[in-house]
Every structure is written in structure tokens, then in C-alpha cells.
Amino acid sequence: MMRGSLALFTRGLRVDCRRWPMHLLRFLLVGAFLFFLFVAWANSRLEIGTAPGLMFFSLISYTNFVFITLAGTSFFTSSITEEKEEQTLGLLKMAGVSAVGILLGKLGPRLINALLLLAIQYPFVQLAVTLGGILPRQIQATYITLAGYIVLMSGMGLFCSVVAARTRSAVALMHTIIWMPLLLQLLLWITRSSGGTGPLMQAAQDRVGWVSIWSVVGRLQSVMMIGFSGGAVGIQFYAHLVGGAAAFLLAWLCFERFTRQPHTPGPERGGRLLRVRGGLRLRALPMALFVVIPGLAIVFLAFSWFRGDLQNGFDSVPHEWVLWESIGLAALVPLGVLLVSVLSPGSRRGAIGGCWPGVLAPAWKDLNFVSGGAIGLAFRMTLYSLITAMLVFLIDFSGASWSWTTLGGWMLGIGILAGTMELASNIGRGFRTEIQWQTLPGLMLLPRSVAALGWSKVLGGILALIPVGIFTAIGASLFFTSVWESLSSPFDSSNPETAVFVMMIPLQMGLHLILFVELSAFFALTVRWGYVALAFISSFFLYVVGSWGMAMVMMIVGMRTRGGPGGALILSQLTTIVVLSTMIVVTYFGIGRKLRHLAGQS
Amino acid sequence: MPVVSIEHLHVHYGPIHAVRGISLEIPQGEVYGFIGPNGAGKSTTIKVLATLLPNFTGTARINGIDVAANPRAIREQIGYMPDFFGVYEDLNVREYLHFFAAAYRIPRKQRKTVVGNVLELTDLTHKISDQVDSLSRGMKQRLALARVLLHDPQLLLLDEPASGLDPRARIEVRELLKALTEMGKTILISSHILHELAHLCTRVGIIEAGQMVAQGSLEDIYRQLQLMRxxxxxxxxxxxxxxxxxxxxxxxxxxxxxxxxxxxxxxxxxxxxxxxxxxxxxxxxxxxxxxxxxxxxxxxxxxxxxxxxx
Structure with missing residues (x-):
């Protein structure tokens, strides 16, 4: 067992050494730390805050937390699935390497790499002590907390990798495992706040808290507090260590069961879900919505009128109605789609011929076969309806005064975030599947430019955003008044610099989101897994350096030259916009170049 | 005017000089066999003609149009089938072909007929509703060929079309190529199965280490080889x-x-x-x-x- 395990271990370390994304990640991490040092120094120069060491160390700790979470959902989840996808797992088994040998040999190098990345920081972050505001004990406690967290994520990632057939499914499963305790914590909090107290409830909340990733944030918060007097090793560390070991054990027990069948090299095959997904045409969804939405609207208006709720205007409608309407929409959309598919033969596949012509054809294909088609859109409509219902419930539950603006604000924020992630994922998958299916040369041979092909992929990704687009648009329209007020108030002020500065913020945010989506597409063409995570880290780094860094530099320069930060802030924003725009243009041409290169190489 | 004209073609992959000064001409209606060991530069040369490798020196023309200068015009006139199965396995045969027919801007009213014709030619009509992933290797190869024929290209670039196929599937592909030849298509085909090329090709080019070792009709080549009889x-x-x-x-x-x-x-x-x-x-x-x-x-x-x- 040990020989096979060691062979895999050595190979894993070698492969990781050769993978340039690993070096890019390390480079970005080091770059971020240097930048945080600069921020701490700049803060002390500008006399903002009193504990630059604490600030420096907090930034590093939370960045580590984000890195580990992203690594857990990409780096660890591919440990076994990559062997499945390359069809080499059977060869390893035939070579006599046992299940535990394979698991240790595959997970070991990744775990060691992650822990080493943490360990190597340790001597350097002692600098925070000299900057002031932090004690060596707090640094020890933080790094022990993060080490425990790495072990938990690696164990869970390994388990997902064993159970799932493909890396993509493993990532989805890992996200579910991460989010489930958080949702459970939320539900327990709601139940407890509703009066559902008792020893059992308290015990349940504590147990869930141990395995939840929120426990890391909680632990880091308590460690970072001034006057921290707890032990270096907290219960979170033990809980995560046990959790990681349990996940490893579970992965071992499941290994044979889930690796018995050989896997094919292409993306995920058939299955009933795929057949159902491919069995409906897009027209089924608008047909269903054509029945469901007016129906719900009639019910909503009729009952409101009947109860006299509408007499004092739209604002007087009880928010419970929004809750029930959202739940109704969530339930009726899938039912409507199924009903339409049964009643209307034209909504089912078989008589296909409606592929959009020319440059739109790849968009049609991606919308139907990468983003899930009618079923995928219906599923997302249900999801966003449920999110709306949950928001209404939580606003009411938290005791905040109900208003359409509050709901709109949340919907807008969640919509922008989810929409960006969805778009990045859709476009990335659109490109990735072409590589996995080896169909890129076929597409590149179509009589049109590479740019047109890229844009048709973008269009396919954007069309899949219809549910989140509707969700965001409703949020924006509800929030519009307050947004307009907050935007227009700076224009009324006597300081035009503030108005220009405020105008630049949404532009900068928009550019940053575009860069993130572009980087996802670029990394999808470059790495096999974790392209969204890599794009997130890269764009976050660029954003932080581009905005904060420039702001700091310009503020220092501005204060020295003009005696005030106003003009310098605008200059810093302008510099950030120029930097982001340049990056967007460079990445755009990089994607085209990469596509041509891959088509020629395949 | 020859359909394909290549003069002094050189292609580099980093430090590797993959193609070293190849020149050839293929007239209309000819089936040109490209023979060479693995790594000889056959696929690279075909990819240059297919507009997939823009970085080369020398000239490559199809129907007088420069490949490097006007790749989009070239793509209208060629059908390229690589040496691997590049098919969307989520789609069924009908959806796959309709997708490419739409992408090639074949009018919607004509698509059904065109798809029907290529399916008939490739003997896949009975598989029209099957998922692509359920097809055998030989059928996938025929489907790939059907895709190539959708826009009725004048020149077919076929890179190892029979590799990895069983004897029956190879014979089927060979018969299909004969039918295409009779339809007047100009074909550039590379293969390792040499006796098959002997049956099909009007001329062959033997390439090694990026250089053309010999080319001409089979008789010409045999005559050249008398030297070593x-x-x-x-x-x-x-x-x-x-x-x-x-x-x-x-x-x-x-x-x-x-x-x-x-x-x-x-x-x-x-x-x-x-x-x-x-x-x-x-x-x-x-x-x-x-x-x-x-x-x-x-x-x-x-x-x-x-x-x-x-």
C-alpha cells in the first residue's frame, strides 16, 4: 500500500510544481500580503486607526480564509475525479494500489501544499506584532484555526471527489455541503428567536456550528479581539480535525461503491435528467409563464381588492402576499412547464429545426445544452422565487420595518452577485465543454470571426440569465427611488468632485464584473477545473490593488500636493478605471488568441 | 487553376520545425493521399489549409484564395474532419446536424432536406433520433463526415478518417469516399492504412520529418523506386x-x-x-x-x- 501511495504522492507533488495556476495562486497570495503591508503602512501614515498590526493581520487572516474556502471547492474536489476523467483510476487499482493508498496518495500532496502555504507565512506575519495591536498568541491561535479548517475542507473535498463522477459535480456537491450547515444555522436561529428554546435546540445549534464554516469566522473574530485571552487551540480546531477525519473515513468506505463503473472522457453523460432536460424546447417556458403569471396576478389583485388592501396604494399591500405569491410562482412554474409539455406536442423535441441561424447558433446550443434549456430556466425561476420569499420572511422576522425598498435592495444586491456568478459559470462552461468534447475546431471552421464566436457564447450565457435578470430588475425597480436619491444628493452639493467620484463608482464596479466574467472565460480555456475560483481570486486581487492601492497612493500624493484628498480620490478612481479597462481589453484579445491556439493544437 | 496550392510551407511549434518547405498542387476532382509516419507533419499541413494554424510561412491557397489573408472565405469552401471525434454527446443526431446547418446559414426551409441528404449519403437516416453518445465509433465518424458535407464544400480535408475503426467501418468509410469522389469533390486525405489510399487516390505525397519525400501518381512513385528494386x-x-x-x-x-x-x-x-x-x-x-x-x-x-x- 505504502509504495503505491508514495508513488502517487511524489507524482502529485511534481505535477503541482509544474502547474502554472498553482504558481499564479501563490504569486497572488504573496502579492496580496505585500499589498496589505502597504495598506497598513499607508494607514499609519494617514493616521487612520490605531493598530496597523491588527489591521494587517486581520486582512491576511480573512484572505487566507477565502483562499482556503475556494481551494476546498476546487483544489481538493478534483483529487479523485481527475483520475476518473482521465480514466486512470482503473489502472491504479489494477496496479494493486489499495483504496486508502489512492486516497492518501491523491489527497496527501494537496494537503501538504495547502498546509505549507500556511506554514510559510507564519514567520513573516510576526511583523504584525512589531506594527502593534496583535500578540504572538493571537497569531498562533489564528494559524491553528486555519490549519484545522484546511483539514476539514480537504476531507470534505475528497469525499465529494470520490462520490461525484466529474469535478463539476464534485464542486456542486461541495457547495451544497458548505451551504447546508449555514442554512441549518439560519433555520435554527429563526426557530430559536421564535421562542423555540430548550436544551435540545441549543445543543443542535452548537453541533451544527462546529461543522459550519461560520465557526471559522466566529473563531477568527474572537481571536482578533483586543485582549484575547483564550487558548491557542480552540474547540473549532478539534471539531474540524474530527470532521476532516470522518470525511476521509467516509470517502474510504464509499470508494469502491462509487469507483466501480468506468467513466467516459467526455463531459457528464446521459442520464434521465439529461434526457428530460433535452426533451423540452425553449418555447415551453414562455407558454407556461403566459398562464402562470397572469393567473397569479389576477389572484393577487382580486384578493387585495376584495380585502380593500389596495385602497391606500401599492405600499399598503401586506407583505405576506408577496411571500405567498413568490411561493406560488416557485411551485407553479415547474408544474406549468410540465403541463405545457404534456398538452403541447410542439413544446417537446422531435420536430426540431428551430436552431437560430448563423452566429446565433452557438448561443442556441449553449442555452439549451449547457445552461439547461427550458428546464434549467424553470428551475432558476423557482429558485429566485424562493429567494424572494425567504427575503420577505427574513425582513419581517428580523423585526426590520417592512418596505418595498428594503426588499428591492436585497433583491438587487443578490441579483447582481448571483447574475455575475451565473454568467461567469455559463460562459466558462460553454468554452470548457467545447474543449472537453473536442468540438472547438468544428466551431472555429464556421465562416465567421473568432470574435463572433466568442460573442455568441456570451449571448448564450446572457440568455440563461433571464430568471436572475427578472429578479434583479424587480429589485432595481423597487429600490429605484432610494438609489436615485442617493445618487442625486451628491449632485446637489457644492462639491462637484464628490459628484464625479460617486458617478465613477458604478462604472468601476461594472468594469470589475466584466473583468471577472472575462477571466472566467479565459481560465476555462486554460485550466481544467477551478476556473471560476481562479478568476474570482485574480479579479479580487486586481480590484483590491487597482482600487484600494491606487486610492492609497493618490491620497498620499494628493495630500502632499494639494492638501486634500478630494481630487486625489477622483484621480485614483480614474486610474483604477483605466487599469481595469486595459485589463479587459488585454483579456479579450487573450481569449481570442487562446481559442485560435487551442483549435490549432487539438 | 488548382484547388489546392501550397508553396514552400514552413510551420514551427516553438523550437520544433514541423513542416519544412512542403510544396504541392491538387487539381479539381483529384483525391490526394497524404502518407507519412506519426509526427511527419501531415496533420499540421492539413490544419494550415483548414485555417486553424495561422502562424506559418510560405503560401497556401485554395481556389486561388490565400489561406492566411482570407480564412473566412476559405471556410465556406472546405470541409475539415479532424482525426478525433468532435461531437456534442448531449445532442441527438438530428439536433447535431441542424445545429451545424444553422451555423452554416443554410436557410431554415432547406435544412431538413440538406440534413436528410447527408444522412442518406452517410447511411445514418435510421439513427436520426439517437443520442450521439449512443453511436458506435464508426457511426460517429460517419456523423462527423455528414457534418462536413452539410454546406456542400468543394474541398474535403480528411485527417485519418479511418483510424481506429474496425474493418467493416473502414470499408464503409472507403465506400463513402468513393461516392464523394464520384460527386466530383476534391479530397485531401491522410491515412496510415496505405492499401486503402492505393485504391482511392489519384496521387499521393509521402512526407517525413516535415519534408515531402516523394509525390505523384502511384506509378510515378514506383518508377522512382526502381532505383532500389x-x-x-x-x-x-x-x-x-x-x-x-x-x-x-x-x-x-x-x-x-x-x-x-x-x-x-x-x-x-x-x-x-x-x-x-x-x-x-x-x-x-x-x-x-x-x-x-x-x-x-x-x-x-x-x-x-x-x-x-x-
Whole structure:
């Protein structure tokens, strides 16, 4: 067992050494730390805050937390699935390497790499002590907390990798495992706040808290507090260590069961879900919505009128109605789609011929076969309806005064975030599947430019955003008044610099989101897994350096030259916009170049 | 005007000089076989013509249009089938072909007919509703060929179309290519299955280490190889004196005594084999066996190439 395990271990370390994304990640991490040092120094120069060491160390700790979470959902989840996808797992088994040998040999190098990345920081972050505001004990406690967290994520990632057939499914499963305790914590909090107290409830909340990733944030918060007097090793560390070991054990027990069948090299095959997904045409969804939405609207208006709720205007409608309407929409959309598919033969596949012509054809294909088609859109409509219902419930539950603006604000924020992630994922998958299916040369041979092909992929990704687009648009329209007020108030002020500065913020945010989506597409063409995570880290780094860094530099320069930060802030924003725009243009041409290169190489 | 015209083509992959000054011309309606060992530069040359490799030196033209200068116009006129199955396995056969038909801007009203025609040609009509991932390797290859034919290209670039197929599927592909030839398509085909090319091709080009070793019709190539023609003979009671006399016969390059036979290597002379036979008879030796080495594509390939890669 040990020989096979060691062979895999050595190979894993070698492969990781050769993978340039690993070096890019390390480079970005080091770059971020240097930048945080600069921020701490700049803060002390500008006399903002009193504990630059604490600030420096907090930034590093939370960045580590984000890195580990992203690594857990990409780096660890591919440990076994990559062997499945390359069809080499059977060869390893035939070579006599046992299940535990394979698991240790595959997970070991990744775990060691992650822990080493943490360990190597340790001597350097002692600098925070000299900057002031932090004690060596707090640094020890933080790094022990993060080490425990790495072990938990690696164990869970390994388990997902064993159970799932493909890396993509493993990532989805890992996200579910991460989010489930958080949702459970939320539900327990709601139940407890509703009066559902008792020893059992308290015990349940504590147990869930141990395995939840929120426990890391909680632990880091308590460690970072001034006057921290707890032990270096907290219960979170033990809980995560046990959790990681349990996940490893579970992965071992499941290994044979889930690796018995050989896997094919292409993306995920058939299955009933795929057949159902491919069995409906897009027209089924608008047909269903054509029945469901007016129906719900009639019910909503009729009952409101009947109860006299509408007499004092739209604002007087009880928010419970929004809750029930959202739940109704969530339930009726899938039912409507199924009903339409049964009643209307034209909504089912078989008589296909409606592929959009020319440059739109790849968009049609991606919308139907990468983003899930009618079923995928219906599923997302249900999801966003449920999110709306949950928001209404939580606003009411938290005791905040109900208003359409509050709901709109949340919907807008969640919509922008989810929409960006969805778009990045859709476009990335659109490109990735072409590589996995080896169909890129076929597409590149179509009589049109590479740019047109890229844009048709973008269009396919954007069309899949219809549910989140509707969700965001409703949020924006509800929030519009307050947004307009907050935007227009700076224009009324006597300081035009503030108005220009405020105008630049949404532009900068928009550019940053575009860069993130572009980087996802670029990394999808470059790495096999974790392209969204890599794009997130890269764009976050660029954003932080581009905005904060420039702001700091310009503020220092501005204060020295003009005696005030106003003009310098605008200059810093302008510099950030120029930097982001340049990056967007460079990445755009990089994607085209990469596509041509891959088509020629395949 | 030739359909394909390549002059002094050079392609580099980093430090590797993959194609070194290849020149060839393919007239309308010709089936040109591209033969060479793995890594010889066949696929690279085909990819240049398919507009997939923009970085090359030299000139490559299709119907007089420069490949580097106007790739989009070229793509309208070519159908390229790579040496791997690039098919969307989530789609069924109908959706797959309709997708590419739409992408090639075939009007919606004509798509059904066009798809029906290519399915009939590739004998896949009965598989129209099957998922692509359920097709056998040979059927996937035929589906890929059907996709290539959708926009009715004048030139077909087929890179190893029969590789990895079982004998039945290979024969089916060969028959399909014959049908395409009869339809007047110009075809550039690369293959390792040499005797199949011998049946199909009007001309062949043998390439090794990025250089064209020989090209022309099969007869031309065999003629070129006369230079190294070997005749195996077995003589009754042949001793060293007889061997010396044979070496003195006009046209004989050298004579090698083997375990059970004598291998006589002849110089370039079309009538050398017949002359050798007469000369041996005139020497008064009794001939037990007289066997000129059979010249076929595999022999030619082996003689012309040394297994080098670029």
C-alpha cells in the first residue's frame, strides 16, 4: 500500500510544481500580503486607526480564509475525479494500489501544499506584532484555526471527489455541503428567536456550528479581539480535525461503491435528467409563464381588492402576499412547464429545426445544452422565487420595518452577485465543454470571426440569465427611488468632485464584473477545473490593488500636493478605471488568441 | 487553376520545425493521399489549409484564395474532419446536424432536406433520433463526415478518417469516399492504412520529418523506386565465381548472399529485371527461384521513409 501511495504522492507533488495556476495562486497570495503591508503602512501614515498590526493581520487572516474556502471547492474536489476523467483510476487499482493508498496518495500532496502555504507565512506575519495591536498568541491561535479548517475542507473535498463522477459535480456537491450547515444555522436561529428554546435546540445549534464554516469566522473574530485571552487551540480546531477525519473515513468506505463503473472522457453523460432536460424546447417556458403569471396576478389583485388592501396604494399591500405569491410562482412554474409539455406536442423535441441561424447558433446550443434549456430556466425561476420569499420572511422576522425598498435592495444586491456568478459559470462552461468534447475546431471552421464566436457564447450565457435578470430588475425597480436619491444628493452639493467620484463608482464596479466574467472565460480555456475560483481570486486581487492601492497612493500624493484628498480620490478612481479597462481589453484579445491556439493544437 | 496550392510551407511549434518547405498542387476532382509516419507533419499541413494554424510561412491557397489573408472565405469552401471525434454527446443526431446547418446559414426551409441528404449519403437516416453518445465509433465518424458535407464544400480535408475503426467501418468509410469522389469533390486525405489510399487516390505525397519525400501518381512513385528494386533469386549450385559474374552484369548495383537466396539490387533501368533474367540464363546457371520484390504502397512507404520525426 505504502509504495503505491508514495508513488502517487511524489507524482502529485511534481505535477503541482509544474502547474502554472498553482504558481499564479501563490504569486497572488504573496502579492496580496505585500499589498496589505502597504495598506497598513499607508494607514499609519494617514493616521487612520490605531493598530496597523491588527489591521494587517486581520486582512491576511480573512484572505487566507477565502483562499482556503475556494481551494476546498476546487483544489481538493478534483483529487479523485481527475483520475476518473482521465480514466486512470482503473489502472491504479489494477496496479494493486489499495483504496486508502489512492486516497492518501491523491489527497496527501494537496494537503501538504495547502498546509505549507500556511506554514510559510507564519514567520513573516510576526511583523504584525512589531506594527502593534496583535500578540504572538493571537497569531498562533489564528494559524491553528486555519490549519484545522484546511483539514476539514480537504476531507470534505475528497469525499465529494470520490462520490461525484466529474469535478463539476464534485464542486456542486461541495457547495451544497458548505451551504447546508449555514442554512441549518439560519433555520435554527429563526426557530430559536421564535421562542423555540430548550436544551435540545441549543445543543443542535452548537453541533451544527462546529461543522459550519461560520465557526471559522466566529473563531477568527474572537481571536482578533483586543485582549484575547483564550487558548491557542480552540474547540473549532478539534471539531474540524474530527470532521476532516470522518470525511476521509467516509470517502474510504464509499470508494469502491462509487469507483466501480468506468467513466467516459467526455463531459457528464446521459442520464434521465439529461434526457428530460433535452426533451423540452425553449418555447415551453414562455407558454407556461403566459398562464402562470397572469393567473397569479389576477389572484393577487382580486384578493387585495376584495380585502380593500389596495385602497391606500401599492405600499399598503401586506407583505405576506408577496411571500405567498413568490411561493406560488416557485411551485407553479415547474408544474406549468410540465403541463405545457404534456398538452403541447410542439413544446417537446422531435420536430426540431428551430436552431437560430448563423452566429446565433452557438448561443442556441449553449442555452439549451449547457445552461439547461427550458428546464434549467424553470428551475432558476423557482429558485429566485424562493429567494424572494425567504427575503420577505427574513425582513419581517428580523423585526426590520417592512418596505418595498428594503426588499428591492436585497433583491438587487443578490441579483447582481448571483447574475455575475451565473454568467461567469455559463460562459466558462460553454468554452470548457467545447474543449472537453473536442468540438472547438468544428466551431472555429464556421465562416465567421473568432470574435463572433466568442460573442455568441456570451449571448448564450446572457440568455440563461433571464430568471436572475427578472429578479434583479424587480429589485432595481423597487429600490429605484432610494438609489436615485442617493445618487442625486451628491449632485446637489457644492462639491462637484464628490459628484464625479460617486458617478465613477458604478462604472468601476461594472468594469470589475466584466473583468471577472472575462477571466472566467479565459481560465476555462486554460485550466481544467477551478476556473471560476481562479478568476474570482485574480479579479479580487486586481480590484483590491487597482482600487484600494491606487486610492492609497493618490491620497498620499494628493495630500502632499494639494492638501486634500478630494481630487486625489477622483484621480485614483480614474486610474483604477483605466487599469481595469486595459485589463479587459488585454483579456479579450487573450481569449481570442487562446481559442485560435487551442483549435490549432487539438 | 488548382484547388489546392501550397508553396514552400514552413510551420514551427516553438523550437520544433514541423513542416519544412512542403510544396504541392491538387487539381479539381483529384483525391490526394497524404502518407507519412506519426509526427511527419501531415496533420499540421492539413490544419494550415483548414485555417486553424495561422502562424506559418510560405503560401497556401485554395481556389486561388490565400489561406492566411482570407480564412473566412476559405471556410465556406472546405470541409475539415479532424482525426478525433468532435461531437456534442448531449445532442441527438438530428439536433447535431441542424445545429451545424444553422451555423452554416443554410436557410431554415432547406435544412431538413440538406440534413436528410447527408444522412442518406452517410447511411445514418435510421439513427436520426439517437443520442450521439449512443453511436458506435464508426457511426460517429460517419456523423462527423455528414457534418462536413452539410454546406456542400468543394474541398474535403480528411485527417485519418479511418483510424481506429474496425474493418467493416473502414470499408464503409472507403465506400463513402468513393461516392464523394464520384460527386466530383476534391479530397485531401491522410491515412496510415496505405492499401486503402492505393485504391482511392489519384496521387499521393509521402512526407517525413516535415519534408515531402516523394509525390505523384502511384506509378510515378514506383518508377522512382526502381532505383532500389531488388530481385530475389535462388540458383542451383551457385558459388563465389557465379556471384562475381552476376555482379558484372549490366544494371546490377550489388549482390548479397543470404541464407537461402541471393538478393540482387538493380540500378535504375526499366528493363533491368528482364535483362537480369536473360543474363542469368546466359550464364548457364539453373534458376530455382526468380522473384522481383513486389512494389506496393507499404513497400514504397518503407523504402522512402526512415521513421524520422520533425
Amino acid at each position: 531488388i530481385v530475389h533469386v535462388r540458383l542451383v549450385g551457385a558459388d563465389e565465381a557465379v556471384l562475381e559474374k552476376i555482379r558484372e552484369i549490366e544494371g546490377v548495383e550489388n549482390v548479397e548472399q543470404q541464407v537461402d537466396r541471393i538478393a540482387i539490387r538493380l540500378r535504375d533501368n526499366p528493363a533491368a529485371v528482364e535483362t537480369l533474367h536473360e543474363s542469368l540464363c546466359s550464364l548457364g546457371v539453373r534458376i530455382h527461384m526468380f522473384q522481383p520484390e513486389a512494389m506496393d504502397m507499404e513497400t514504397a512507404f518503407m523504402k522512402l521513409t526512415e521513421g524520422k520525426t520533425a
